[in-house]
């Protein structure tokens with residue numbers, strides 16, 4: 367296994383902290399052969415507390431090395447979510463051009479200010495590293511952006527803006543996005559806003575990200591804005607919406623009218639993308655949990671995992687732009703060669719470690735149920751409901767569910783209204799306490815935590831409509847051990 371398989375529910379090929387509480391991915395940046403993953407971390411308990419930045423590094427985004435804690439709470443407050451850049455030209459003056467600083471940009475949360483009922487307790491700070499993230503120096507002039515009375519003012523995502531030749535920061539301010547700019551990473555100026563009257567507003571806006579993507583098969587490029595919101599997700603609690611639009615270097619605009627969601631499952635939140643990837647790919651990682659029950663899930667030593675890293679792309683399907691998210695191609699390295707089931711139709715498979723595997727099949731059927739079972743009578747159900755053009759995930763009988771009332775309450779619904787006709791690929795990743803479903807190569811995605819009483823070993827297709835289920839090319843790859 368790529369991680370020792372010792373504790374109940376510990377994923378094998380998804381990132382988890384060695385112990386204690388984790389939430390959002392932070393500071394995603396690639397530098398000198400290394401992908402950094404910093405994360406919201408509380409080293410003293412398995413519930414949220416004074417936030418630090420935990421740290422791990424990887425060469426392939428799948429095998430991670432745990433590193434010492436990178437950032438600790440200081441006199442300005444807890445260290446909330448943020449990003450990291452490589453200051454190649456040494457605009458900040460923290461390093462040299464020969465050894466450019468890795469600069470972390472984050473939110474300070476002043477807990478005393480919050481407790482005193484103030485509204486200005488979130489500010490933005492920076493810290494830098496001259497040894498590729500091994501150690502950090504906190505900037506003595508922090509905060510670099512103060513607060514002028516906005517209660518929720520956080521989660522800076524900074525990137526090098528080629529159109530304006532400056533550093534550009536995205537910040538959320540309660541119900542909207544603010545864009546700030548700087549030549550030095552130290553002194554910042556606000557230049558625009560977006561979103562007060564657009565998108566979903568069932569909760570506070572958090573963890574913004576903005577980047578260009580080429581539209582597949584076209585010369586055109588569009589900009590994609592990610593905004594996490596909590597609560598207000600389509601299946602309750604936390605979720606990530608996106609906007610497709612244009613960015614002129616200063617202002618983001620979008621004509622999008624309906625709300626769009628990157629993932630329809632309950633458990634993909636606060637996800638953002640890497641800066642500086644070597645191959646120009648846009649790689650996303652999300653926190654595989656939901657604030658509705660994140661503190662209550664039945665693990666003991668650590669809490670929560672990250673999604674599988676996913677590559678984002680943009681496609682026009684039936685005249686509509688769609689944001690696609692699909693596992694990185696390197697994933698095949700951690701999977702064993704496949705068990706192929708070529709007979710058609712295939713109704714059931716038994717005796718494999720389905721709970722830690724990848725399952726891929728192609729089907730033109732739109733009415734069937736796929737169920738996962740084990741010897742403990744747990745059952746997880748994925749229903750393709752053609753009449754209502756939706757896919758439904760039902761985890762109510764999938765082992766432990768009663769640790770929090772919202773967890774098993776409702777089926778998770780994913781509309782598949784814009785799915786092309788004919789055969790589509792269904793790809794499922796399972797890693798003991800999670801299931802990630804990718805339909806049509808990442809057009810429709812559903813990520814969900816599950817806590818079965820033992821590993822699922824069986825998989826069954828059941829006919830639901832008039833037509834028999836037709837499953838082609840079923841392949842199951844257990845993970846490499």
Ligand code: FRU
Nearest residue numbers: 390406446447520572573636
């Ligand atoms: C998102 C979030 C961020 C904040 C962090 C605190 O999950 O609420 O907005 O910076 O978590 O841990």
